[in-house]
Amino acid sequence: MELKDVLLNLKIVMFGGKGGVGKTSCAASSAIWAAEHGRNTLIISTDPAHSLGDSLGVELLPGIPTLIEGIENLTALEINPKANMAEFQGLTNINPLEEMGMEDMMGGMSLLGDLEDLTSMNPPGIDEALAFGKILEFIETEHDFDLVIFDTAPTGHTLRFLGLPDTLSGWIGKLIKMRVKLGNMFGAIKRMFTREEKKKDNSLDVLEKLNQSIINAKDDLTNPIKNSFVIVMIPEEMAILETGRLLNELVKYEIPVSNIVVNQLYQDTNRLCDFCKTRREMQQKNLSKIREVFKDKLNKILIEVPLFKGEIREYEKLKEMGEYLIK
Ligand SMILES: Nc1ncnc2c1ncn2[C@@H]1O[C@H](COP(=O)(O)OP(=O)(O)O)[C@@H](O)[C@H]1O
Ligand SMILES: [Mg+2]
Known part of the structure; x- marks a missing residue:
């Protein structure tokens, strides 16, 4: 399923991957896109090193859902699961x-x-189980949101709780x-x-x-018409290995994965310096491997996002990133 259809039709989307690859940027861009396409959207950051507020350019107080000014239908929330x-x-x-x-x-x-x-x-x-329970609470509690986007999904390690209803x-x-x-x-x-x-x-x-919410959430999280996990990665060999492992975990717990974002790609311009040219060659080599393994063999939809000149922050830049995410 294309990310566009995921954002228009599903109830839960989780963005996961290594630190610094662009999860928060992708999650925030996607949330803005979904909200502007009529879906009442809640984006939740569960990363203890929160950056969702910084990315959106708003101040978020821990645990308090905040309507994002200027964007209809978008609410953001940073939680500290351990709290x-x-x-x-x-x-x-x-x-x-x-x-x-x-x-x-x-x-x-x-x-x-x-x-x-x-x-x-x-x-x-037990603390991890409780932290995971907090995430599940947001999935299972009655609310008015059409779509809940998680910035920083549970890792393979926390997902094991789904294997233990x-x-x-x-x-x-x-x-x-x-x-x-x-x-x-x-x-x-x-x-x-x-x-x-x-x-x-x-x-x-x-x-x-907590036990009951794990059982219920498991039904939702493993249902491809309700949930999708989007992996964000960069075109480097280590990231390929790690993405492979993450995919294995997700398969093991039957979490549907449709899209993989390959972020921070150097573009082909004749303005590249030698340093950047070398980096681009390295990236292209890894990109071929990513296409071969994740697209051709495993049938995942790849989304390629260029490396921007500047940081991706606040509405305009996030919208720009959204154009690459949703084609
Ligand atoms: N395609 C890109 N081009 C340029 N900068 C990017 C890109 N994607 C992410 N960044 C920048 O990289 C940093 C980390 O991104 P972020 O989305 O916070 O990653 P994560 O949530 O995975 O840790 C941020 O400063 C962000 O602006
Ligand atoms: Mg982040």
């Missing part, structure tokens, strides 16, 4: 001895000591559930002695919700 770890404080800070108010008295008892170790441990991958029945989930239960149990014992009010603990609900 929502705070929502899970109840989950990550259960200390049974403290819950019982007996940490000093019983600190030396080995069984309780072991339990304490267990319950204060953060299962590996049953995250919660896996060992991470079991460990967390056990911690919540232990916390509740110790809390109950403590209340028997102190008549303290029961604290409300909704950690399990939060986790169940």
Whole structure:
């Protein structure tokens, strides 16, 4: 599917690739194009090193969706996925001895000591799972947007959570559930002695919700009439290798990929200096390889974008880039 049709018809588009290749520029250009073609568009940056606001030339406050002035139908948002770890404080800070108010008295008892170790441990991958959950929330929560564009899609590494719709029945989930239960149990014992009010603990609900949103989002993300992943790359050998790996991951998790943007191409002009001529030759050699592997063999639609003289920033330049992205 051509990028034009992707932007006009799908609900989710994710731009992914290495740092500095032009993801933010491509995502912002595409968002402007979609918005100006009648689609109520939300562009979300999940890259901790945010540059979406800089690219659009507006100030974006973390977590606050902002209507972009001068462009109808375009809203931009920068989120810090890790910030929502705070929502899970109840989950990550259960200390049974403290819950019982007996940490000093019983600190030396080995069984309780072991339990304490267990319950204060953060299962590996939980912060990533929660960060990914935040992205899924935007896909699964009811909203009025026709199109959600992600600047910096989940990496192959985070995508593995899609392979685990049953995250919660896996060992991470079991460990967390056990911690919540232990916390509740110790809390109950403590209340028997102190008549303290029961604290409300909704950690399990939060986790169940996360699990459900992974299951739902998986259906959407793997559906080619809803989602497409656009890979952005530059014509260099290392980028070819990396794109190959990313494609493998995406295939593994059944995420549809239709377009690959080959960005920053030196153009053929007789004004090129020797240095640039050499770079252009290197690029052309890699471009042939990219065409052979990704276009001819794997049937991806390539979009070739020239290297601009200046930075690509703000409306006019982003529009100009859009002309190359959508032909
Ligand atoms: N085709 C291009 N020509 C010239 N500059 C470009 C081009 N694509 C991207 N840039 C510039 O490269 C820098 C990195 O681009 P950006 O879109 O922020 O990359 P990413 O989001 O992948 O890190 C920015 O300064 C941008 O203006
Ligand atoms: Mg970026």
